Amino acid sequence: MQGFKSLLGDAISNATANLRNQQSPNQSRPEGHNNPSAANMNQGGGYPGTYPPLGQGYPQQGPGCPQQGPGYPQQGPGYPQQGPGYPQQGPGYPQQGPGYPQQGPGYPQQGPGYPTGNIGFAFPNQPNDARCPPQPGFAPTQEMGYPRHTGSPRSQPQPPYQPYQPQSGCGMPHHSVQSNTSTYPSYQMPMNPKPGASSMSYGRASVTPAANFSANADAEALRKAMKGFGCDKNKLIAVLCARSNAQRQEIARSFKTLYGKDLISDLKSELHGDFEDLIIALMQPPAVYDAQQLRKAMQGLGTKESVLIELMCSRTNAQIVELKTTYRQLYGKELEGDLDGETSGCFKRLLVSLSAAGRDESFHTDPLKANQDARALYRAGEQRLGTDESCFNAILAAQNYMQLRMVFAEYEKVIGHPIEKAIEAEFSGDIRDGLMAVIQCVRNKPAFFAQALYNSMKGLGTRDNDLIRICVTRAEVDMADIRDEFHRMFNTSLEAMIKGDCSGSYKDGIIALVRGN
Template sequence: MSDFAPTIHDYPNFDPRSDAEALRKAMKGLGTDEKTIVNVLGKRSNKQRQQIIVQYKMLYGKDLINDLKGELSGKFEAVIIALLVPTYEYDARLLRGSIRGLGTDEDLLIEILSSRSPSDIRQIKQVYQQLFKKDLEKDIINDTSGHFQRLLVSLSTGMRDEGNNIDPSLAKRDAEALLKAGVKKWGTDESAFNAILASRNFNQLRATMDEYRKISGHTLEQAIRSEMSGDLANAMTAVAKCAQYRPAYFAERLYNSMKGIGTNDDMLIRIVVTRCEVDMQNIKSEFQRLYGKSLESFISGDCSGDYKRVLIALVQGNF
C-alpha cells in the first residue's frame, strides 16, 4: 500500500506577518479582496494558519476569524473559517455538532470515528473534553443505541491496534469467526463483527477480508449489507472500506456529496478541509479511477465563485 500524500504542505518561505498584513489589506475599505484570502489561506498548512491568527492579533489587536466573518458570507465563509480552526478542534466541534440538539448526524459520526487513526481519536477526545466539558463516549451513549452504539463506543476508545504487522493465521481465524457469526448463523452475532472490526489494525483487517473472500466467495462488505441494516450496516461498511483503502472511501464520499441535484456542501467542505493535509493526492487518484473525471473538474461543475476557488486551491495544493 503506497504512502498517503497530502496536497497542502507547510508553505515554503512562510512569513506570517506578511500574510497577516495581506489579509488585513484584503478586508480594509470598500469591498473584499476574496482572491487574496484564497491565495493566502488556501495555500498554507493548518499550523501556519494558526501563526497567522496570532500575528494578526498582535499587529491589529483584532481577531482574524471575527474579521473574516464580518466580511464573508455563505459557503465561502464556511470553508475559510473551517481552515482556521485547529485540526483536532475542528473534528471535536464536528462531533459535538452531530450529537447536540434535535436529531443525530449518524453519517458524520460514522465518517470521523471510522476513518481517524487511534492516536487522532485520542487527541480529539481530549480536545472535546476541554472545549465542552463533556466526555465524548458518554455523549455517544446518550445519543445512540443498540449495536450501533456499541461499535461507535469501541471506535471512540482510540484503542485499535496501531501497528502494521499482519498475522496470516489470525486473519484466517478472524475470517472464519466472521463467517460463523454471519451467514452460517441463524441470526447474526454482531458482537463478533464489532470485536474484530474495532480492534485489528487496518493491514490485519485487509488480510482478514482477503481470507474471508476466499472461504466465502463474497466480500465482507456484501456480508455486512446482507446481515445488517441501517446505521450499523453503514458504520461496519465504513470501517471495512477505510481498512481496505481510506482514499477510496473518501473519493466515494466526495462523489456522493456532489452527484445528482444539489450539493452536500457540509460534507464537501469537511472532507476537503480534513484530508488536504493527509491523503488528498491519493483521493484525487482514486476519484479519477472510480469516476473517470478529475476531482477538480467535478468541483468546477458543481460549485461556483470564491467557494469553488478555495476548494480547488486545497485540492490542487501548494507545491
C-alpha cells in the first residue's frame, strides 16, 4: 500500500513538472506568435479566450488538440448569434419603402405647374385634357367647314386683353398710348370654346335649320308655287329663305324623286333677274357657290380682286380645303394654279399662302412672341427703307386670330399707332387691300362684312352680286352679328338700307335672309 502511494506521488510529481515545462516556452514567445488563443480571439468568439484550469484533461490529450475540441462547440452557438442579425436588416427595408411614397406626391405638384406657363391664354377655363395647347404650325383643324345641319354657336363676351409689357431697347420707339379699340373694334370670342373648335368660326347665324322639317312637304309646296301661270314668289321665299342649305339639298332630292324633274332647272325657267340669282345661289351647296364665284371673278378680261380677297381671307381652313376639291371637280383645274396665273407679285403670294389652308386655328396665345412679332413687323416696314413683305405675309397668313389680335395690340403699344397705318403707308394696290382685309377679319369679321355690304349699296346703283353673295354665304354663319355691327357702324339698320336700294321679290328675299327664321 505504501509502495502504491509512492508510485502515485511520483507520477503526479512528474506530470506537474512536465506541465510546468510546457508552460514556460509559451510564456517566452511573443504575444500572438503561434498562439491560437491570441491569433483567434477576435474571430467571432469561436476559440476560447484562455486555457482551461489545470487538471481538467489537457495533460492526457496532449497540447493543442484539447483546445480545438471544445472550440467547435463554441462556434456552433456562434452562428445563432449571427442569425438574429438578419432580422435586424429585414426591418430596414420597410423603412426605405415608405420613402418612395414621399417622392410620389411630388408629381401632382409638378402637374399644376403647366397652366402657369400658359399665361397668354385668352380663355381661363380650359378643359382638363387640354393643358398643352395646340401650337402654331400644326395641321389645321378640319371640323369647321361649310355649314351643315346646325347653327353657329352664340358668341359670349371675352375678357379684355392685357398688353404684354415689353422691355425697352432694341432700337424700337416706346409709347405709352393705349389701343384705340373704338376705331378698330374687336369681335368678342366665346369664353369657353368647344374642344377642337376653330378660332375663326364663331358667330350668330340668322338662318338656322327649320324645326319639324319635311323635305317632301316643302317639295310639294314649291311644285304648287311654280305650277300653272306665273309663280308664287312669296311661297318660294317662305320655303327656301327659311331653310338651311342642307335642308334645301334634301328638298331638291325629294323634288326629283317625287316629280322626276330638277328643281334648279324649274326655278330658272320660272324666275329672272336678281331674284333668280338669289334663289339659285341659295340652292347651290356652299363650296360649289364659292367655287363659282371665284371662277367668275377670274374669267374674262381683268380680275375682280375684291371677290378673291373676300373669299380667301374669310374662309376657314376646312372650307378652303373643300373649296379647292370642289373647284377641281367643277373645272378640272387647281384653284392655286388659277390664282397664280390671274394675279402677280406680293398679292399673288398672299393668296397662295391663304389657299394653302395652313393657318393655326387654335386659341393659343403667347404674349412674348406677340411682342417679338410686333417689333419684327416694324423692322420689316416702317423702320427700313422699302418693305419686306414676306415678314407681313408669314405672320398674317399663318397665326391664329387670337394671337394676331395680341400682335396688333403690341404693335400699337410699342410703335404708337395701329398697324393699319403702317399697311397704308408701306403697301399699295391689291396687296394693301388684301392685307387690310386679313387684319379686318382678324379684328372683327362681322364688321368686315358689314363694311362690304355698305359698299355694295352706297352711291348710285347696287352691286347686286356682292350683296347676294354676302347675304347667302353669311346667313348661316354670322349674319346676326353683321346686322348688329352694321347698325353700330353706320347708325342705320341693314334692313332699312336694303329697302332703299332693292325692290320687289328680290328685296323681300334679301330681307328674309337678314331677319332670319
